Amino acid sequence: MEGARISSLPSTRIALVTGGNKGIGLEVCRQLAGNGVTVVLTARDETRGAVAVEKLRDLGLSSVIFHQLDVTDAPSIARLADFLRTRFGKLDILVNNAALSGLEYLQDHVDATSTESEEKASGMDMTQRLEWVLKRCRETYDAGKECLRTNYYGTKQVIEALLPLLQASDDGRIVNVSSEFGQLRLFSNEELKQELNDVTNLTEERLDEVLAMFLKDLETGAAEARGWPMVCSAYKVSKAVLNAYSRILARRHPTLRVNCVHPGYVKTDMTLDSGFLTPEEGGSRLVAVALLPAGGPTGLFFAERQEAPFV
Template identity: 55%
Template structure:
């Protein structure tokens, strides 16, 4: 990857896309390349990553290279699919609204401590680690952009009555540090125990997507801290929408192409554009609440 970047003109825009071999990530690579950006498509699996690059090149997008990236930061729900559930075709959800689709997802997954821990490592720490690795390159650019894929689930309004203090501290960006954020996440996982009651898990939380919610709220908080620390960069997070992917078990309302548009829009922000902000489907939102 380093050679691919350094060998190019200093005026060439280069984007590194994680989880680029399928779903939203692959579509982000396609749209960026279509906008004249040199793309480094990264994935953990070399064969899948190379195949994805070849697919894009077959579409006439030649300025895309592959780099194997071991950091696991493609989204995961922090849940386990029930043993007898097979991912259905998209026609399964015809006639369902967004609430019905999410209810189907909830009823066909379970939250466990191991899944919650893996979800936190993937959704928050994976994002943090790859950002830290690429920061020197970004800071050497006159036009650096960081776009973190978040979720509406991570908005603080979704925190319950038993999570008021966690919500308050995640929103207190003036005082929050990365060390304190780690402590908050450790405490959350420490109180997340597998329950024998199918409708309850971890200190009475309703079964659903609590680990995913907290991880994405952490991504939002980390994004805001980075933006305050690196004023020369444009650092934002975006909710791409409820997209039909393996992650959503095909239950989403939007295509990967539609979901990728908001991500690409932020990557192509002009100089002086927003930073430390939250976008939903490409539109700037008033707050993280």
């Protein structure tokens, strides 16, 4: 049946999750499938993706399909779009979850087991937990550049390729997995903060210029002096720009629902299992927005299960 259109199930919703092989993404796949949605679980690595799909099938979730997707690889995105077009002819829910932290993890700490991390992190507040993580990482220019390439440019390329399929749905939704680290209050450059919040005048070309400026400042060590957010700089900038792009998209495509969601501080590989929430709890916050009733809000940011400011 590969390639054949499933026309006998017109009411089945089709969702696609990027970076679905582990962490929050895997949980989102599990919960969407548990809600009767047909889920295309994507992963950049075929083996990791296939293992994840098997895990979900073992739980009795048979409506999960695997397709390879590296969000930074244009041919990979094109193959995925072809697959969806032929197989379903539409896409109802796109969850852009795949991301990098912009940090280089020090090998011996990445190998720490989840139990070890949990024991060390318990009793710490948010700041202490972050400090604990940062002691086990290095912020480098190369990791920062890769972070922007994945979190912003990769996500944007996926959205652009899948837009016609989302528009073919009668209720197309995009959930961009963002972060409270993308809130503009973390920028100390007031002019930039205002510009990134002024969605009526903001353009994609300007966002490209902003990112080019940031990378230059990161490379020359001028990031702090120029008012960019500090600590996990590239990650914060990537999510802030993703938020701005989401707002532009929401205005441009009023028939779609385009929202950004902070899942909370979650125990995953990205946080070296130091978060407060389980992937199940974090994932449920994203699924709640993905499954909002028809005609719901668009162009918003959600945190802690409610609307939150972009600033």
